[in-house]
Amino acid sequence: MPVPSYVPYHLRTLSREAAVIACAAVGGTLFTLLGVPAAWLSGSMLVVSIFGITRPLPDLRRPWFDSTMVMSGALIxxxxxxxxxxxxxxxxxxxxxxxxxxxxxxxxxxxxxxFVARWSWIDSLLAAAPGALSAVISVAQDKGANIGRIAAIQLFRILVLVAVLPSIMKLSSGGTPLSLPPPVAIASVGDLALLLGSGLVTGLIFERIGITAPFILGATLASALLHGTGLVHGTMPPEIAIAVMVMLGAAMGGRVSNLKRGEIAALFPLAIGGFVVSMAVAFAFAWPAAWLAGVPYASAMAAFAPGGLEAMAMLAFAMGLDPLYVGAHHLTRFMLLGLLMPFLVGWVQPEKPSAP
Known part of the structure; x- marks a missing residue:
């Protein structure tokens, strides 16, 4: 329902943003009830994306986006x-x-x-990044990339991956659910304040010196140092982590509304092709890795699968695989992408449209 014109502009903007976030929360809740891994992120993205196809949605303003990036970095x-x-x-x-x-x-x-879709190198590389969606979208924002189609390709890969990988691993190893994830420690109020404050300050410094995606990069680095040195213990409460996933899903899914319907239809075969290429390369490298580490190939498949850390960790536990091996590899990949993504694509210059 449209907001009446007599309502002040900032209230109309806030109400439209609240509607987008509410749609994202509904999508996350639905996927959670269906038992989909990474439900709050993938569900919020999908529902907002579908809604955005039917009508234009407002982009969340920069304060929303930057605060989401700081908290996402802290979680990573x-x-x-x-x-x-x-x-x-x-x-x-x-x-x-x-x-x-x-x-x-x-x-x-x-x-x-x-070369198949004729995308720019920036869009192509960001869409190809295997995970670390927060960092990918943050870099895309700063580089002026097409966030809508990048998010669409990333979302498709996550949804298909969490749907088919368990069956593939069962065929490979015959694994069955053996254990549940251990309880996650929740950081104290003081630790949370230190974590978010350090991430914000580091992000502001990075922004001042011109680093791409400063808030996600700064918060990830600050959080990794604080946790790795033992100065901070635990992570955010589940309620805050869920809110971050919903906000991120709303930000990414909303960008799909900027795409034309014909372009969205054209993305599906590209997404399928990109998924096949990503999985083929990942599983090819998983074989020598399994041999070197002396672990079952199914564990290496879960460790190398180009999905999110949360989704892959859940699948590893559900399949009774080595959680340390899988978690260590996804942690390494997550940290590499989260910290290095701005530099990996920083050398790529945006392509100017050709003259008519």
């Missing part, structure tokens, strides 16, 4: 606990393969989108 960095960092030292050969595979996935999938 909270995975870098001393125990998780110590676990990464147990698999040096496999982690090295992961780094090479990460670059190979981005280059192969990016080249597919560049």
């Amino acid at each position: 960095g909270s995975a870098a606990t001393p125990e998780a960092l110590a676990a990464t030292a147990r698999y040096p050969g496999s982690l090295l393969v992961l780094v090479v595979g990460l670059l190979a996935i981005m280059l192969a999938t990016g080249a597919y989108l560049r």
Whole structure:
């Protein structure tokens, strides 16, 4: 229902933004009830994207976006606990393969989108990034990339991945659910204040010196240092983490409304092709990694799958795989993408439209 014109402009803007966020929350709730991994993020993105196809949606204003990036970075960095960092030292050969595979996935999938879809290199590489959606969207925002179609490709990959990977792993190993994730420690109020304050200050410094995606990068770095050194323990309460996922989903899904319907239809075959390329490269690198680490191939498949940390960790636990191995690899990939994404695409200059 349109907001009456007599309502002050800032209230009309706020009410439209609230409607977008409410749609995102409904999508996250629905996916949670359906038991979809990474439900709050993927559900909010999907529902807002679908709603955005039918009618234009307002972009969330910069304060919303920047605060979401700070909290997203804090969540990403909270995975870098001393125990998780110590676990990464147990698999040096496999982690090295992961780094090479990460670059190979981005280059192969990016080249597919560049030469088949004729996208710009910036859009292609960001859409090809295997995970770290917060960092991807933040960099896309700063680089002026097409966030709508990048988010659409990323969303498709996550949804298909969490739907088909369990079946693939079952065929590979016959794994069955054996355990549940351990309880997550919640940071104290003081630790949360230190975490968010440090992330905000670091982000403002990064913004001042001209670093791409300063708030997600600064908050991730600050959070990783605080958690890795043991100065901060635990992560955000689930309610705050859910709110961050909903806000991020609303920000990404809303950008789909800027796409034309014909362009959205054209994205589906591209998304399928990009998914196949990403998975083929990931699973090719998972085989030597499994051999080097001495783990089942199914564990390496879960560790190298180009999905989100939360979704892959849940699937690993559900399938009874080695949680330390899977978690260490996704932590490494998450941190590499979160910290290095601005630099990986920073050298790519936006393409100017050709003269008529």
